[in-house]
Amino acid sequence: MYPKPVDFRFTKDLFKFILFLACISGCGFLYTIVVMIMRGNTLRRIIVRSLDIITITVPPALPAAMSVGIINAQLRLKKKEIFCISPSTINTCGAINVVCFDKTGTLTEDGLDFHVVRPVKASIKDENTSSISFMEEMTELTSRNGLSFDGDLVKAIATCHSLTRINGVLHGDPLDLILFQKTGWTMEEGVGDIEEETQRFDNVQPSIIKPSDDEEAEFSVIRQFTFSSSLQRMSVIVFDPSEDRPDNMMLYSKGSPEMILSLCDPKTVPEDYLTQVNAYAQHGFRLIAVARRPLDMNFNKASKVKRDSVECDLEMLGLVVMENRVKPVTLGVINQLNRANIRTVMVTGDNLLTGLSVARECGIIRPQKRAFLVEHVPGELDQYGRTKLIIKQSVSSSDEVIEDDESVSVSMGSSTWKGSSENDGFSPTNTEVEMPNAVTTENLDHLIASSYHLAISGPTFAVIVHEYPELVDQLCCVCDVFARMAPDQKQLLVEQLQAVDYTVAMCGDGANDCAALKAAHAGISLSDAEASIAAPFTSKVPDIRCVPTVISEGRAALVTSFGIFKYMAGYSLTQFVTVMHLYWISNILTDGQFMFIDMFLITMFALLFGNTPAFHRLAHTSPPTRLLSIASMTSVIGQLIIIGIAQFTVFILTAQQSWFTPYKPPVDDEVEDKRSMQGTALFCVSMFQYIILAIVYSKGKPYRGSLLSNKPMCALTVFATLLCLFIVIWPTELVLLTLGNVDLPDIYFRLFILGVAFINALVSFAFEKGFVDYFLLGYWERYKKKRSLETIVDYVPSDHIRRPSMNGLTSSRTETTLLSGEGQQLHMTKTPKTDEGQQSSSLFERIISRIGGEPAWITSSIPQSSSPDITEPEHLDRTF
Ligand SMILES: Nc1ncnc2c1ncn2[C@@H]1O[C@H](COP(=O)(O)OP(=O)(O)OP(=O)(O)O)[C@@H](O)[C@H]1O
Known part of the structure; x- marks a missing residue:
């Protein structure tokens, strides 16, 4: 601090x-x-x-x-x-050229709207097999009947939260509050005969949660594992007194779909789980997965048990789909910043596709530009023993979910990219544009217009930081959406941007933004909770209008x-x-x-x-x-x-x-x-x-x-x-x-x-x-x-223009030695196309257009040694 x-x-x-x-x-x-x-x-x-x-x-x-x-x-x-607790930061704000935005509560409304639930249903196929699938979308959460596992999805939503009642009013995470209110259940804390309750639950004073449609039933939350952004989940251990057996406990967990999936028994997860998750996320919905696990332990053990030992082998209960509405002022402000040549970046703890969809909606990703997702393939290694990276083209929310076979594979060193999709954005028609030497407003505009957007998620970012350190700077310069970022990754991103000479502002509202708010040149908090202590600026008006101000x-x-x-x-x-x-x-x-x-x-x-x-x-x-x-x-x-x-x-x-x-x-x-x-x-x-x-x-x-x-x-x-x-x-x-x-x-x-x-x-x-x-x-x-742009661009065409091949014909592939590190280059090989009217998608132009100058790594010398492929005209690679 x-x-x-x-x-x-x-x-x-x-x-x-x-x-x-x-x-x-x-x-x-x-x-x-x-x-x-x-x-x-x-x-x-x-x-x-x-x-x-x-x-x-x-x-x-x-x-x-x-x-x-x-x-x-x-x-x-x-x-x-807008309150400032560190006046010396005000001058620094004058030099800001990139603003990182948290998503939930900053770009989008904090109070989400409940959309639907997709409970999981187990149907018996024959004596030995049962199939697990999603039920139809349900817009109500009040009915306990008909839901999977005897209505446990509603029980889980009603009990798995960290709400507290202060002066009779429920307080806590807005998401928890909305979901709890949607169930229509009631919660009592420390009411009634406290002494009796305390004795009953072995000195743990539980919250009592009651359904609205059953006077008799009541559920006692005897243990709570609080939500943490880095864990992406929270859990509770609930006791149902009606069962009248002190060792009949149930663990309910809720969290990000990926995290809950990793904790679930695969047999309880529908086959199309990820497809459904992607489909919702792609339309910008915020998703919470819910799961349970029966626990055979008494109160004493339940109150002391370690989190890791119970948060495993879960049964998937279903998905909760929340609407993620962009605040009315967000689009205008992002446009204003873009017009002022201030780069806008989304850095969120939410799903990559959700982030991408919101980024499109609020103008961080321009509608006419293509977006690509950088992902890693866990378990698959390239020839250098590093985790393989792939790039997928994102499609807009109106299109279908991307298919895996449309992906473009990427590897490091002398290996190649293989673009299988016709419109993958890396097609040669896009890479073989001849760059004129003179930098004019027209061709700069053209370069900017022809650029694309990249999006990456936290786990891939971690792989790149550890295994491809030479790519981190470049990635930070060209990626617009960083999703599923843990709090320390948000901070790392801010520091990386600062390392490439950006003056960075971070605007956020949550506890998961504190480290980034502190690390940024100018942290702007939209809430008066934890974030305001870390940030030099706190806006009482909880939207991003304060950023241009x-x-x-x-x-x-x-x-x-x-x-x-x-x-x-x-x-x-x-x-x-x-x-x-x-x-x-x-x-x-x-x-x-x-x-x-x-x-x-x-x-x-x-x-x-x-x-x-x-x-x-x-x-x-x-x-x-x-x-x-x-x-x-x-x-x-x-x-x-x-x-x-x-x-x-x-x-x-x-x-x-x-x-x-x-x-x-x-x-x-x-x-x-x-x-x-x-x-x-x-x-x-x-x-x-x-x-x-x-x-x-x-x-x-x-x-x-x-x-x-x-x-x-x-x-x-x-x-x-x-x-x-x-x-x-x-x-x-x-x-x-x-x-x-x-x-x-x-x-x-x-x-x-x-x-x-x-x-x-x-x-x-x-x-x-x-x-x-x-x-x-x-x-x-x-x-x-x-002049400085010309110097850079002078260097680019030599790599962009078509080269005569050995046999005198124009080379069928292009190569760029841009952004190369210590002999480690990310190469891309493309099959030629004759349509030269297409635009170039080089990262390089994007960086020039964005930074307006030369960050340290651009001016670093270009390695002499090229990949083996480059020496052979037929296998020229495009370095990324
Ligand atoms: N109260 C909660 N209970 C359980 N899971 C939650 C809760 N809040 C968020 N999550 C899940 O954890 C993920 C990470 O949450 P986190 O707070 O880090 O980021 P976020 O709120 O989604 O986005 P942002 O960083 O833009 O605010 C969320 O995407 C969601 O899936």
Whole structure:
């Protein structure tokens, strides 16, 4: 539960930038000592002045100023009922480029709807054999008659839960609650003669559960094995007092169909069990299998027996099918995130096909794209002794369940993929698209449109983690649905995504999401239970609308932090330049001038800077996270040069005026009068420069609202500008006295100072908007990105294009050496087809399109050694 160390580029750059400022202050320090000695100043004055320069260059108020944007974002989030317990995470949210969603309760409604039950029925065929099959769908759970094993399915559903009654109201897992209410049974806890009950059940106080249609019957739950996501099941040991034999106990279990199947005696399971499960799951239903086991043990033993020893050899009772409705806002939010180029991933503890169906419904898997399931074949090994992997094409819910013979087999190393299905998505028509070298919007769109989706389940993920570690990164980059994931696997997935340079948000509501919520850069909890303790953000509104809000506020906070930092750095450097000029004549700004700049101008602007709200729409890209980028550094240094030129002009020209009186530095320990004409002139021009910097660095669209949306800052700008104009144009006695200014007698010179400030403003705006924003951040960054994509894509065609075979004919197969690890490659061989109009389905393009950059593993060198098949043109493989 220790907090994760904040490892954010922005924070690292911040420290580097402060180091850079410290270096400047070091230069200033030396300059001051040299100049002060040259001018014959006293030792005391030299020490004071040189130390002054350090506090001027590295502003002590910087940390406070930096947190203003974050505090404002936190307050705005609070208004939207999103609570943040770790404000430092807000900035990180600005860089999020993948969001992992839990399914149940997050994308879909928490309160599921009961759909049907499919009880299992045993029918006697002849004397020796009986057949087990599913009964028809039943929409009611209240009738005990006619169900298998004397109505035990209903008994199991009514008793196998962990509901508790608090103040007369039942509380617990929503699924348990709905199922229990559906039975119509009643539950009593600690009512009646408690003492008698306690004695009767050997000091265990049981819950008494009674059917609605039988006054006499009552069932006592004497042991409960609680539900756990990693076990995917829960069980209870129930005693029926009517039997009046203390050793007549029944264990009821319910859990995921796969888990209960693995615990059941195969003879009690219908042959078409998995087909039925897949058929429901494929239509997006959530399934719970129910089973029982008669136990021959007394109360004492039942209350101490180990879970593993009783949860085996179960008799299958049937399936409960629940409706899994997607929340109304889910589709809109996922679309919004997709439009903003933020990848969405589903990571659920539920069935793979159910997850896939919900992923389609909510837009994580686009309707027009194909989805493939990556599965392992337990017990089957490839030539390297590793568990064999297969890929199956998923069909949409309207189609039939996929058949096994439509699968595409995959193996590692030099072996091949064999695609048997005509439309398996890996057909050569899809793999032999020639890639043009130039990366244009059209062909990128084409690549994105032609990509497919992958889905994987927890057990296969575990096999890949242990046996194919070199594939984990790649899989994390291209898989969209991770199903049947245990809590620690959810966490591992988040960490893997972080390892390939994604900034990850995790949104979930259950206890099984806690580890992932903690591991993510930004964990967003939709419940106020366990998940909210692990997650930095908790939304009171239990749907995923909070995700884009958190991201856009994070982006706004990040841009604000950048802006404030640059503003504070600009302010320090501006004051540094002023002081450097004045030190040349052994002078410094007066206390009043320092106070006006530091306490009024800077403090007020820094306070109001972060008040600008987030932009109402999520932009297509995230804001820059690097403070030490060319753009940021150019901006700060460029503004410093503009400011320096303006101040130097004023400093020099003041000294050339006919009315100019040079400053007389104090002799020895004489009381110092800091007022000087050059000091006043520099102060006058620099006042405007601080205002200009605040406006220049207060960036608006596409991450924050415009400056006009920050009304207090607009008002401050107008007020401060008018006040500064007043100070320059009408230097009244009061103004001169308060600020320590000297009267500059010539009005035209004062107007000239205003002119310099005005030109400074124009040049600063033109430089920031035209050069930094448009050229460096826009054109240059796009060019760089395009270049890096071209470099990658240049490499792809050599593997994608058709190769002449030995006999001069076009090779019938394609090969890609993409994503290869330490000589371990996943190969795919395809039979050719002539239709070249089809699209390429390479994982590679998907990764490029998604990441928009090069994760570490793409840039790793391509192994020299290829598989033996590659040397033989007739057997070229496609590496996956
Ligand atoms: N109360 C329960 N009793 C028995 N089995 C349950 C219960 N709740 C869930 N299950 C089964 O255990 C599986 C795993 O549950 P888990 O809570 O890890 O994930 P989930 O709720 O299905 O999905 P998500 O991770 O998206 O919330 C479920 O798919 C379901 O089959």
